[in-house]
Amino acid sequence: MSDDELERFRKAGKIAAKIREESKRLIMVGETLLDIADMVEQSIKDEGAKPAFPVNISINDIAAHYTPEFDSTALMEDGALVKIDLGIEVDGALSDTAYTVDLSGNNEKLVKASEEALENAIGSIKPGIAVGEVGGIIEETINKYGFKPISNLSGHMIKSNELHAGVEIPNIRTRDPYQFKEGDIFAVEPFATTGTGYVEDLEQVEIFSLYAPSNVRMRQSRKIVEHVIKNYGMLPFAERWVRKEFPSKLLVSAALKELLQNQFLRGYPILREVSRGLVSQAEHTILVTKNGCEVLTQ
Numbered sequence: 001m002s003d004d005e006l007e008r009f010r011k012a013g014k015i016a017a018k019i020r021e022e023s024k025r026l027i028m029v030g031e032t033l034l035d036i037a038d039m040v041e042q043s044i045k046d047e048g049a050k051p052a053f054p055v056n057i058s059i060n061d062i063a064a065h066y067t068p069e070f071d072s073t074a075l076m077e078d079g080a081l082v083k084i085d086l087g088i089e090v091d092g093a094l095s096d097t098a099y100t101v102d103l104s105g106n107n108e109k110l111v112k113a114s115e116e117a118l119e120n121a122i123g124s125i126k127p128g129i130a131v132g133e134v135g136g137i138i139e140e141t142i143n144k145y146g147f148k149p150i151s152n153l154s155g156h157m158i159k160s161n162e163l164h165a166g167v168e169i170p171n172i173r174t175r176d177p178y179q180f181k182e183g184d185i186f187a188v189e190p191f192a193t194t195g196t197g198y199v200e201d202l203e204q205v206e207i208f209s210l211y212a213p214s215n216v217r218m219r220q221s222r223k224i225v226e227h228v229i230k231n232y233g234m235l236p237f238a239e240r241w242v243r244k245e246f247p248s249k250l251l252v253s254a255a256l257k258e259l260l261q262n263q264f265l266r267g268y269p270i271l272r273e274v275s276r277g278l279v280s281q282a283e284h285t286i287l288v289t290k291n292g293c294e295v296l297t298q
């Protein structure tokens, strides 16, 4: 990686850290989820950056991929366990960071479990250690608290313009042999749950990204495709964002449906813990260095 590219990743990490910390004051009972999402995404733009993906506000047994609908009126409810997951793009360089807020005051241990798993994973990452070994450290830390890691969610390698660049860091011990190398960038993201430790797709999809170009029949779909390519490129986007440009709910949802069906787009269904357990998450983006790693989103 060139020095310039590395500087962009550092910048994307710094902005993500700043926005993450500033966003914490928004997570209050009675606030609308839509306002929280809009304010976080606006503050990213105010930094001269772009959201690497729509801000995820995943509550209780929802682990990931929920972002408010265009016309959502949902309020932050008393007692919610809230995961805020956000990403920044700076000229192709990406960062990804998340935290959990416990509005009940009863789930402190569950929040601590994913935070400490993240800390221990980061403490173990250095050139030569295998990703499956780091998964083991995550699993053991979460188990020690009496919870389970979510086994079908994982951390991921990040490259320029590619948030999920192939290699994964599992949340459980595996024999995955990939060894961290100096210069690698990864998102490390343990998920802990009071449930059985597995997420499933819900039907609802609010987040999409371009997948494979193909023929598009509907006129409205073509217009949306042009808008997506121009504004989001390959980065994930929210239906909510598209609705700001194309106000017709019916046309946008029909177009997105067509684009999903012919695999022009991929969708990221909302992920819910199968046994409806509560889920906590903590995430940082790191750079592997000569002897360890540097936390870019600190």
Ligand code: MN
Pocket (backbone or CB within 6 Å): 085, 086, 096, 097, 098, 189, 283
């Ligand atoms: Mn994330």
Ligand code: MN
Pocket (backbone or CB within 6 Å): 096, 155, 156, 187, 189, 283
């Ligand atoms: Mn991630």
